[in-house]
Amino acid sequence: MSILLPILLALHLPPQARVPQPAASPASPSVHSTSAYATSAHAPSSATSPAAPAPRTIAIDDRLAADAGLHVGDQVVVSSTPDGPGDTVRIGAIMKRNADPSEIARNEYEVRLHLDQLQSLIGYGDRVDRFAVATRDSAATRQALAAINQAAFGFHAYRSTDIAVETSETFKVVSRFHRAIGVITIVASAVFLLCILLLKVDERRRDVAALRLIGISRASVMRSVVLEAAAVAVLGSLLGVGLGFITSGIVNAYYGALYRTPLRFSIITPGIVLFAVVLSLVLGIGAGILAARRLVRTPPLALLGR
Amino acid sequence: MRSTLALASLRRSASRTLLAVLGVAIAAAMLLDMVMLSTGLRESFRELLVSRGFQLRLSPRGTLPFDTEATITGAGRIIALLRTNPAVATVSPVLGGTVHVPRADSTVASFALGIVPSVQGDYELAQGRDATAANTLVANADFLRATGAHVGDTVRVAAGYNPQLRSFVEERRLVIAGRARFVYLSSGEPAVAMPLHTLQEMTGNAQDDRVSLLMVRTREGVDPDSVGAWIDRQLPRVQAISTRQALDEVDQRLSYFRQLSYILGGVSLVVGFLLVTTLVTVSVNERVGEIAVMRAIGVSRAHVVQQILLEGSAISIVGAVLGLALGLVTARYLNTILSDFPGLPSRIDFFLFQPRAAWIALGLLVVSGIAAGVYPSWRAASLPVARTLREEAVA
Numbered sequence: 001m002s003i004l005l006p007i008l009l010a011l012h013l014p015p016q017a018r019v020p021q022p023a024a025s026p027a028s029p030s031v032h033s034t035s036a037y038a039t040s041a042h043a044p045s046s047a048t049s050p051a052a053p054a055p056r057t058i059a060i061d062d063r064l065a066a067d068a069g070l071h072v073g074d075q076v077v078v079s080s081t082p083d084g085p086g087d088t089v090r091i092g093a094i095m096k097r098n099a100d101p102s103e104i105a106r107n108e109y110e111v112r113l114h115l116d117q118l119q120s121l122i123g124y125g126d127r128v129d130r131f132a133v134a135t136r137d138s139a140a141t142r143q144a145l146a147a148i149n150q151a152a153f154g155f156h157a158y159r160s161t162d163i164a165v166e167t168s169e170t171f172k173v174v175s176r177f178h179r180a181i182g183v184i185t186i187v188a189s190a191v192f193l194l195c196i197l198l199l200k201v202d203e204r205r206r207d208v209a210a211l212r213l214i215g216i217s218r219a220s221v222m223r224s225v226v227l228e229a230a231a232v233a234v235l236g237s238l239l240g241v242g243l244g245f246i247t248s249g250i251v252n253a254y255y256g257a258l259y260r261t262p263l264r265f266s267i268i269t270p271g272i273v274l275f276a277v278v279l280s281l282v283l284g285i286g287a288g289i290l291a292a293r294r295l296v297r298t299p300p301l302a303l304l305g306r
Numbered sequence: 307m308r309s310t311l312a313l314a315s316l317r318r319s320a321s322r323t324l325l326a327v328l329g330v331a332i333a334a335a336m337l338l339d340m341v342m343l344s345t346g347l348r349e350s351f352r353e354l355l356v357s358r359g360f361q362l363r364l365s366p367r368g369t370l371p372f373d374t375e376a377t378i379t380g381a382g383r384i385i386a387l388l389r390t391n392p393a394v395a396t397v398s399p400v401l402g403g404t405v406h407v408p409r410a411d412s413t414v415a416s417f418a419l420g421i422v423p424s425v426q427g428d429y430e431l432a433q434g435r436d437a438t439a440a441n442t443l444v445a446n447a448d449f450l451r452a453t454g455a456h457v458g459d460t461v462r463v464a465a466g467y468n469p470q471l472r473s474f475v476e477e478r479r480l481v482i483a484g485r486a487r488f489v490y491l492s493s494g495e496p497a498v499a500m501p502l503h504t505l506q507e508m509t510g511n512a513q514d515d516r517v518s519l520l521m522v523r524t525r526e527g528v529d530p531d532s533v534g535a536w537i538d539r540q541l542p543r544v545q546a547i548s549t550r551q552a553l554d555e556v557d558q559r560l561s562y563f564r565q566l567s568y569i570l571g572g573v574s575l576v577v578g579f580l581l582v583t584t585l586v587t588v589s590v591n592e593r594v595g596e597i598a599v600m601r602a603i604g605v606s607r608a609h610v611v612q613q614i615l616l617e618g619s620a621i622s623i624v625g626a627v628l629g630l631a632l633g634l635v636t637a638r639y640l641n642t643i644l645s646d647f648p649g650l651p652s653r654i655d656f657f658l659f660q661p662r663a664a665w666i667a668l669g670l671l672v673v674s675g676i677a678a679g680v681y682p683s684w685r686a687a688s689l690p691v692a693r694t695l696r697e698e699a700v701a
Contacts, residue, residue: 081543169648176643181570184636188332188574192581195325199588202322255562294321 056117057092063260064109065094078111080122087121089113097261133157186279194287197229201291208295209303218296225292226285233284237277244268244276312616315589326585327625330671333578334629338667339637339657340571344564346658351556354653355549358427358489360398361530362522363552364537367545370555372402377516378544384520387540393533396523398425399502401516403509406464407453408474413467414452416445416496419488420505420517427489427521429499433457434484440504442483449496450485457482463498465508476508493652522546563656575674578622582678586618590682595698597686602695607687614683615676622675626668633667634659 055075064070072091079086097110119125133148135141141159148157201208208221248266255265295303316323364384366376378384385397401420406413419428423436429444434457437444443463445455455461460481464474480500488497506512522537524530534546547555557564590597597610637657644656 169646173644173646173648176646177640180640180643184332184336188329188336188577191325191329191332192577195322195329195581196584198322198325199584202319202592203588258561 055088055090056114058089059093059095059112060091061097061110062094063097064111065091067109070094078113078121087117089117186283190283190287193233193283194290197232197284197287197291198294200228201225201295205295205298205303209300212296212300212303221296222289222292225295226288229284229288229291230281233280234277236284237280240280241268241273241276244273309616312613312620315593315613315617316620319589322585323621326581326621327628329581330578330622330625330675331628331632333574333581334626334667334671335633335636336574337571337578337670338630338633338664339640340567340574341663341667342633342637342657342659343640344567344571345660345663347560347563347654347656348553348557349660350653350655350658352549352553354489354651355552357653358521360396360427360521360523361549362524362534362537363547364520364522364541364544365518365547367543370547370552371519375402375518377401377511377518378520379514379516381515381517381520383515384541384544388520388522388537391533391536393524393528393536394522395525396425398422398427398521398523399517400426400428400519400521401502401505401509401511402518403465403505405498405505405508406467406474408462408464408477409453414449414496416449416452416498417491418505419497419499420502421499422502426499427523429486429488432485432487434482437483437500439481439483440501441478441480443480443498443500443504444484444486445482445498446486446488446491446496448494449498450482452496455482457485463508465505465510476510478504478508480504489653490651492649520544575670578625578671579674579678582618582621582675583681585621586614586679587682587685589617590614590686594686594689594694598689598691598694598698601689601691611683611687614686615679618679618682619672619675622671622678626671626675629671630664630668 058076058078060070070076070091072094074091075088076091077086077088095110095112113121115128119127133144135144145157145159148155211221212218245268248268251266252264256262363371364378365371365373366378369376381399385399388394388397399420399422403418403420405416405418407416421428421437423438429446431444434444435442445453450456453461458481460479462474463478463480465476466474468475486499488499491497502517503512506516511517522533524533530548531550534548534551537544537546600610601607637659641655641657644650645652645654
């Protein structure tokens with residue numbers, strides 16, 4: 001359940017500009033802005049009404065503009081219910097959707113109105129859902145929090161970061177899930193790598209036997225095998241990084257288009273690349289040592305099958 | 307004979323066979339988890355929706371049930387209209403809201419449902435009586451824990467807080483008649499249910515007879531979608547959402563998990579396939595001399611092919627069986643992680659075990675195991691016998 005005020009604003013558009021029916025979301029005006037926002041919630045039901053002498057302006061998001069075929073300067077009627085009386089307004093701006101992860105799954109449109117107009121439309125009086133307060137620095141934030149929480153009985157002030165932490169719980173869960181999947185993938189990769197290296201080393205039993213018989217030391221054979229494993233791991237991880245960048249681009253393009261958001265779903269940071277390469281190297285060298293030990297402990301003649 | 311030779315061949319390199327089986331097992335575990343994830347959430351949600359027997363949910367047009375705080379006015383008139391349709395068996399109105407229970411040093415906020423006890427479909431009574439009288443409520447264990455109250459106690463319940471008067475508004479003294487388990491709520495969320503009219507009066511929704519949702523149970527043999535279409539025609543300000551439509555909405559909202567399951571399931575299958583192919587190919591390369599000898603003494607091509615296919619299949623089947631057991635354990639762990647999703651009903655499982663999922667995973671792995679043996683067996687069957695024998699003898 002949303003803890004904020006539910007507002008259903010019916011956006012009455014020309015019949016030919018029908019739009020899907022998304023769910024509604026709360027309005028949330030703030031004192032540092034002269035505008036309020038709400039999300040349209042209903043399919044259009046009537047043609048544009050006659051323009052008022054000086055219609056006020058609203059801003060709509062680009063998805064609504066695209067789906068409903070609206071442009072800056074168009075006049076529409078907004079009301080709180082599909083068949084209720086509304087206000088004729090002019091579209092003053094088309095805005096880009098915010099990169100807000102919490103809105104991804106909600107297929108909603110967003111309309112921003114002037115605060116007093118929204119209050120009047122929904123019969124909300126001089127009430128608001130929340131205030132946003134800008135402070136100069138972190139010390140001022142602490143002072144403001146203390147002052148508001150002491151003075152305004154019945155209200156509570158929160159830091160924006162605290163609210164962000166609270167609302168990002170969903171993404172923390174997804175992140176934990178991804179980490180668990182990552183661990184399973186790493187275990188699978190390690191087993192795969194070890195298996196491949198064992199096979200590679202086994203293939204060279206005769207070569208190694210010959211090297212040992214002409215006097216090459218066990219340590220040299222071991223070093224060469226480990227070095228080869230490290231080279232394979234580095235090469236593989238570099239290829240993997242390249243593949244990662246390509247798939248990351250595909251993921252961002254696909255989900256960006258699916259959810260129509262500028263949000264980036266996959267970000268490859270230098271830290272992630274370094275972690276991947278180092279992990280791959282450690283796994284590769286570990287697998288190489290295991291495979292090489294097995295090989296050098298076997299007598300050369302046994303390696304030759306005699 | 308064929309299976310004996312195949313097993314002997316696998317036993318010859320026991321350590322790498324073991325590693326391959328382990329690799330296939332991990333791939334199989336991941337595959338099973340992803341098959342469970344791709345279908346589990348939808349099935350789990352479907353079971354939740356139909357568990358109380360209501361096939362249709364009516365919410366304010368443009369919204370999903372309890373997705374916003376929008377309400378439907380004139381609930382009584384709507385219920386009367388719905389009852390005129392012979393296909394409608396039961397209508398259950400529900401109003402949602404928040405109530406506060408003042409305590410000495412704090413206030414407990416709780417989700418509240420206004421229901422008609424005789425037809426409600428939101429909770430199962432676990433202890434005590436239902437909230438049939440106007441001054442009673444039923445509460446869940448989380449509410450009782452948060453307030454320290456017990457069944458039979460009387461608690462002060464307020465609908466809101468007036469910051470100007472600095473007092474609670476619409477405060478009532480209600481008796482906790484029973485303890486209930488709420489079907490659609492997440493675990494850890496305090497919740498109460500009380501008679502619809504009581505909550506309407508407390509929250510100022512009585513005058514317009516507002517409700518958040520109407521749940522409709524249709525008669526047996528009736529198509530709920532046709533009743534939904536009739537409701538949409540009769541009531542332009544509400545929309546009837548059938549179980550199918552609700553499932554479609556869930557599919558759309560959580561499509562990420564389904565797509566992730568397809569991608570990771572596909573990758574697991576490919577990894578398992580490559581592992582078995584590599585192992586069997588190398589194994590064939592190592593014993594081309596043996597194969598050439600077998601062919602020279604009269605063993606047929608089909609025999610050789612079958613033996614190598616058996617090797618690939620054996621690794622896949624043993625790995626798959628181990629992987630299915632491993633997959634159940636990892637699915638449980640992953641489900642525990644995802645069950646922490648805020649607001650998710652506690653009865654929803656992302657990874658729901660269904661025998662069908664296990665059969666699909668097992669079938670895919672067996673097919674991939676057989677396919678993995680195709681290339682090496684073709685290679686073995688097409689060896690030039692005389693040349694291979696000569697080369698092996700020289701080597």
